[in-house]
Amino acid sequence: MGLLQYFRQEKPKKGSAKLAKDRLQIIVAHEHSCAARPSYLPEMQQEIVAVIRKYMDISSNDVKCEFSDKADDDMSVLEVNVALPKNR
Amino acid sequence: MAKVIVVTSGKGGVGKTTSSAAIGSGLAMSGAKTVIIDFDIGLRNLDLIMGCERRVVYDLINVINGEANLQQALVKDKRISDLFIMPASQTRNKDALTKEGVEKVIADLKADGFEYIICDSPAGIEQGAMMALYFADEAIVTTNPEVSSVRDSDRITGMLSSKSYRSEQQLTPVKVHLLITRYCPERVEKEEMLSIDDINDLLGIDLLGVIPESQDVLNASNLGEPIILNQDCDAGKAYQDAVDRLLGIDRDFRFITYEKKGFLSRIFGG
Numbered sequence A: 001m002g003l004l005q006y007f008r009q010e011k012p013k014k015g016s017a018k019l020a021k022d023r024l025q026i027i028v029a030h031e032h033s034c035a036a037r038p039s040y041l042p043e044m045q046q047e048i049v050a051v052i053r054k055y056m057d058i059s060s061n062d063v064k065c066e067f068s069d070k071a072d073d074d075m076s077v078l079e080v081n082v083a084l085p086k087n088r
Numbered sequence B: 001m002a003k004v005i006v007v008t009s010g011k012g013g014v015g016k017t018t019s020s021a022a023i024g025s026g027l028a029m030s031g032a033k034t035v036i037i038d039f040d041i042g043l044r045n046l047d048l049i050m051g052c053e054r055r056v057v058y059d060l061i062n063v064i065n066g067e068a069n070l071q072q073a074l075v076k077d078k079r080i081s082d083l084f085i086m087p088a089s090q091t092r093n094k095d096a097l098t099k100e101g102v103e104k105v106i107a108d109l110k111a112d113g114f115e116y117i118i119c120d121s122p123a124g125i126e127q128g129a130m131m132a133l134y135f136a137d138e139a140i141v142t143t144n145p146e147v148s149s150v151r152d153s154d155r156i157t158g159m160l161s162s163k164s165y166r167s168e169q170q171l172t173p174v175k176v177h178l179l180i181t182r183y184c185p186e187r188v189e190k191e192e193m194l195s196i197d198d199i200n201d202l203l204g205i206d207l208l209g210v211i212p213e214s215q216d217v218l219n220a221s222n223l224g225e226p227i228i229l230n231q232d233c234d235a236g237k238a239y240q241d242a243v244d245r246l247l248g249i250d251r252d253f254r255f256i257t258y259e260k261k262g263f264l265s266r267i268f269g270g
């Protein structure tokens, strides 16, 4: 490698470790919340939707089931949100 | 009380076998009767790293299947008197590792007076890896300062707290230690590599040791000598510190900061 080329070489970007840490923080937190999610959740969600749809004209996209299990809480929370379109 | 310690990681090639060999040897040198079991069925390697490959006759699967007894399968180390190796099978597949089989081998080793039973886990989260960690009392999660290794370490830590005998029986949880290997203080200094603090923040596991990236490790594997026997090199010393900490001795962390070489030492070396 010539001397000129050596000096022209791109220096590695400083701070890529910071990006690595940020990305890991997000994915690790996400995977923890998934791990805490009971395995029956998707099936239960479908059944809840089916029950509601017996009485109301909604689509499965109008129902959101969120399970959260934060380490610093002493409770897990199951949230069921049903968006009801008006005039129905 | 005998202790079962798994050396695990999720990700492959991060230094589990190197660490099992070094730490097992270190524990045996402290005078505790120690066995290192190779759980990497089909990809036996511990024998090579320990330099006893030509003395392997029977293996772990032979013992589980009753084709050999424990004493026939254990390979005694020629350098360290209290150290034994239990090789993995090179020919069978990993489904040959049954929970009952592994449980019996571990119970027999305990009855035989072994104080430390080190389980060198294969990579991945399949049968071999799950069996290696299932009966663990303690775990050494081996991690490189690199994104995929850190993520996998977090994953395997989750397994230790949900898929182990201790978790299933609701006993005291497996005690988890973090071992960072292939650490380059210089690259950390340049912010090109995750630092010890970064990894600590992410994983939240007690730090057992930091092993620097070192050419001596390759050299030791060429010779079939566990790196801890080379007490002249940084990696060997760092493993010894980790063993001491396992034994409850306080040791400062070494080889974790980068000292810029001065002009003179750059010219004259050293």
Ligand SMILES: Nc1ncnc2c1ncn2[C@@H]1O[C@H](COP(=O)(O)OP(=O)(O)OP(=O)(O)O)[C@@H](O)[C@H]1O
Pocket: B009, B011, B012, B013, B014, B015, B016, B017, B018, B019, B040, B121, B122, B123, B181, B182, B183, B211, B212, B213, B214, B215, B217, B218, B221, B235
């Ligand atoms: N501190 C170190 N410095 C430099 N090289 C290292 C270090 N530790 C391990 N290595 C090298 O990394 C490679 C993988 O090591 P090792 O076989 O111990 O990993 P492993 O986790 O057991 O792999 P596998 O998942 O395949 O079982 C080897 O070539 C070894 O020499």
Ligand SMILES: [Mg+2]
Pocket: B016, B017, B018, B040, B045, B120, B121, B122
């Ligand atoms: Mg290995």
